[in-house]
Amino acid sequence: MHKTEHPTSRAAVLAGIGAMVPPRVVDNEELSKSLDTNDQWIRTRTGISRRHWASPGTATGDLAAVAGERALESAGSRSVDMLILATSTPNQPMPATAPEVAAKLDLGMIPAFDISVACAGFIYGLSTAAGAIASGIADRVLVIGADIWSTRLNPEDRATAIIFGDGAGAAVLRAGDPTERGAIAGFDLGSDGARKDLAMVPGGGSRERSAPEAAVDTDEYLYMRGKEIFTHAVNRMGGSSAALLDRIGWSADSVDWFAGHQANARILHTVADVLDVDRERVLIHLDRVGNTSAASIPLALTDAAADGRLTAGERVLLTAFGGGLSWGSTALTWPKIYVPDIAS
Numbered sequence: 396m397h398k399t400e401h402p403t404s405r406a407a408v409l410a411g412i413g414a415m416v417p418p419r420v421v422d423n424e425e426l427s428k429s430l431d432t433n434d435q436w437i438r439t440r441t442g443i444s445r446r447h448w449a450s451p452g453t454a455t456g457d458l459a460a461v462a463g464e465r466a467l468e469s470a471g472s473r474s475v476d477m478l479i480l481a482t483s484t485p486n487q488p489m490p491a492t493a494p495e496v497a498a499k500l501d502l503g504m505i506p507a508f509d510i511s512v513a514c515a516g517f518i519y520g521l522s523t524a525a526g527a528i529a530s531g532i533a534d535r536v537l538v539i540g541a542d543i544w545s546t547r548l549n550p551e552d553r554a555t556a557i558i559f560g561d562g563a564g565a566a567v568l569r570a571g572d573p574t575e576r577g578a579i580a581g582f583d584l585g586s587d588g589a590r591k592d593l594a595m596v597p598g599g600g601s602r603e604r605s606a607p608e609a610a611v612d613t614d615e616y617l618y619m620r621g622k623e624i625f626t627h628a629v630n631r632m633g634g635s636s637a638a639l640l641d642r643i644g645w646s647a648d649s650v651d652w653f654a655g656h657q658a659n660a661r662i663l664h665t666v667a668d669v670l671d672v673d674r675e676r677v678l679i680h681l682d683r684v685g686n687t688s689a690a691s692i693p694l695a696l697t698d699a700a701a702d703g704r705l706t707a708g709e710r711v712l713l714t715a716f717g718g719g720l721s722w723g724s725t726a727l728t729w730p731k732i733y734v735p736d737i738a739s
Contacts, residue, residue, distance in 0.1 A: 405528065405529050405531070405570055405571075405573075406525075406528075406529070406570070406571055406572060406573035406575075406578040406579060407521075407524060407525035407528040407529065407536075407568040407569070407570070407571075407578070407579045408568065408569050408570070408571035408572075408575060408577040408578045408579070408730070409566060409567075409568060409577040409579070409727060409729075409730055409732070410469075410470040410471075410472075410535070410567045410568065410569040410577070410730075410732065411466045411467065411468070411469030411470025411471070411566065411567035411732060411733075412466055412469050412564075412565065412566045412567075412693060412696060412697050412700065412732065412734060413462050413463070413464070413465025413466035413467075413468065413469050413564070413565050413566075413693075413697060413734075413735050414462050414465065414562065414563065414564040414565070414690070414693055414694045414697035414698070415458050415461040415462040415465065415562065415563045415564075416447040416458075416560070416561065416562040416563075416684055416687075416694070417447050417448065417449040417450060417453060417458065417561055417562070418447070418450075419447060419448050419449070419450050420445050420446075420447055421445065421446055421447070421448050421560075422434075422444065422445040423437045423438065423443070423444060423445065423557070426556060426557055429550060429551075430550075430551070430553045430556060430557065431553060432553055432557060437557050440659075440661070441557065441558060441659050441660065441661075441681075442659065442660025442661065442679065442681060442682050443557065443558065443660075443681055443682055443685050443686075444682050444683065445682075445683060445684075445685070446559065446560030446561075446684055446685030446686075447560050447561055447562060447684055447685075448545040448560065448561050449543045449545060449546075449561045453543070454486045454492075454543065455482050455484050455485060455486055455492060455541050455542060455543045455563075456485075456486045456492045456495050456496050456499070456541075458541050458543065458561065458562060458563035458690075459480055459482070459492070459496045459539045459541035459563045459565070460496050460499040460500055461563065462539055462541065462562075462563035462564055462565040462690070462693070463478070463496060463500055463537055463539050463563075463565045464500060465565065465735040466537060466539075466565035466566055466567050467500070467537065467567060468733075468735055469567070469732055469733050469734055469735055470535075470567040470569070470732075471733070472535070472567075473500075473501075473502070474535060475502060475505065475533075475535045475536060475537045475567065476505055476506075476532075476533035476534055476535055476536065477505055477506050477507070477524070477527055477532070477533045477535075477536045477537070478493050478496060478497045478500075478502060478505060478506075478507040478508075478536070478537045478538075478539070479493065479507075479508065479510060479520045479523055479524055479536060479537070479538045479539070480492055480493035480496060480507070480508070480509045480510070480520075480539045480540075480541065481509075481510050481511075481512065481516025481517050481519060481520040481538070481539065481540040481541070481689040482509055482511065482516065482540070482541050482542055482689055483511050483512075483513050483516070483542060483544075483596075483688060483689065483718070484542045484543050484544055484546065484547060484688075485509055485511075488599070491507070491508055491509040492509055493507035493508050493509050493539075494507045494508075496539065502537075510523065512689075512717060512719060512721045512723075513594065513688060513689070513717030513718035513719055513721060514656050514658065514686070514688045514689060514691065514715055514716060514717030514718070515656070515689075515715040515716060515717040515719070515721040515722055515723050516540050516688070516689030516715075516717070517538065517540035517564065517689050517690070517691075517692050517693055517715065518582070518584070518692070518713060518714070518715045518723035518724065518725055519584065519721070519723055520538040520539070520540060520689075521538055521566070521568070521579065521582075521725055522582045522584060522723065522725070523538075524536035524538050524568045525568065525579050525582070528568060528569075528570050534569065534570045535567060535568070535569045535570070536567070536568045537565060537566075537567055538565065538566050538567075538568065539563060539564070539565040540563065540564050540565070540688070540689030540690045540691075540692070540693055541562070541563035541564075541689060541690050542561065542562070542563075542687060542688035542689050542690055543561040544559040544560075544561065544617065544686075544687075544688055545559065545560070545561050547596060547615060547616060547617045548616065548617060549616040549617075552616065552618075554619055554621050555616075555617050555618070555619055558658070558659075558685060558686045559617075559685055559686050559687070559688070560684045560685030560686065560687050561687065562684055562687035562690040562691075562694050563690045563694075564687075564690040564691070564692065564693025564694040564696070564697060565693060566693055575730075576707060576708065576728045576729065576730040576731065577727060577728065577729070577730030577732070578727060578728070579725055579726075579727050580639075580643040580645075580725065580726045580727055580728075581639060581642055581643045581725065581726070582639070582723060582724065582725050583635045583636075583638045583639040583642065583723065583724045583725075584635075584721075584722070584723040584724075585631070585635060585721070585722050585723070586719050586720060586721045586722070587719070587720040587721075588719065588720075590627070590720045591718070591719065591720070592620075593619065593620045593623050593624050593627065593718070593720065594617070594618070594619045594620070594624055594717070594718035594720075595617075595618060595718060596615055596616065596617050596618070597614050597615075597618065598614035598615040598616075599615045625659070625661075625662060627716070627720060628656075628658065628659075628662050628666075628716040629662060629665050629666055629669065631716050631720070631722040632655060632656070632662075632666045632714045632715070632716045632722060632724070633666045633669035633670060635714055635722050635723060635724040636666070636670055636712055636714045636724045637669075637670060638724070639712075639714075639724040639725065639726060640670075640712070640726070643726060645710065645712075645726065647670050647671045647672050648671070648672075649710055650670075650672055650676065650710050650711075650712045650726075651676060651709035651710045651711065652676055652677075652678055652699070652704075652705055652709060652710070652711045652712070652729075653666075653667050653670070653672045653676055653677045653678065653711075653712050653714075654678045654692055654695055654696055654699075654711055654712065654713045654714075655667075655677070655678075655692075655713075655714050655715070656686075656691050656692060656714065656715035656716055656717070657679070657680050657681035657684070657685075657686060657687065657691035657692070657694070657695055658681070658686045658691070658716070659681070659686070660679060660681065660682070663677050663679065664677060666714070672712075678695045678696070678698075678699050678704075678705075679695075680694055680695035680698045680699070681695075688717070689717075691715075692713055692715060696711070696713075697734060697735075700729070700732075700734040701734045701735070701736045705729055706729065707729055707730060707731035707732075708728065708729065709728070709729045710726065710727075710728050710729075711726065711727055711728070711729055712724070712726045713725050713726065713727075
């Protein structure tokens, strides 16, 4: 696994956070009308009771801009030197969506770019921002995770249609001291491209279009092999989290909150068991919003901070796993920051 930590003289510190989910709510009962499923089946296997789907005409960049605006408000300043957008559902294949979001937020001609690491995108975005801050390239970075997977779901595929929701979450990182609250403690990152077929959108890329016999109808739906994904998610998030805790010198019992990627409640609880973290310390937000991919961790953090569960001085472990396969973990002591509320 690739592990990173930053020079002790200059750390990336969480300065603000914000999130957004579209207003349309799709509960399990609604999905049961078109799929061979029911509310109890979905809750038992995923822990999800409802999710938010974007209305026609709403793009990923629109959600990202709202979450970014709220994070800037939380940070108390609109000044940022860079914008990183983690998404696997961009507004279009090219150009990247991040510059459009930066323009919408009136941030000036700052560097803005997308990264595509599926559900691990927000962790990778934080690591990229922390590296830019540590090297002196930037003093303040806006990191956004946003996805609208409802546009890529086969409405007849129960394996995916019940799981995913749409949303965006954002964080502002600033340069600061590694000993202060909010300082990012380090990262553990990894990937396994040999298992890319466990979760993928097969159509729309150069591999499909360069085939000797190109497909007439491109297949741009998301496909997942759920049972295998479950096993890999537990192993990779558990292993990555343990490696990170060992590297930064935290014990599992010193972790106040475990903020894992919100894919499945059973996965989160199993990873907590592997790490010997009390299940009561697992942040759960997916029950109300589903799996929001790159947005899930900042959405869960924003929700927990807004309702008072997550408070200044508490240690938080973040970990994620997604298609690629890709995974990553980081940690911080929660700072005292203003958190805009999010209705979800």
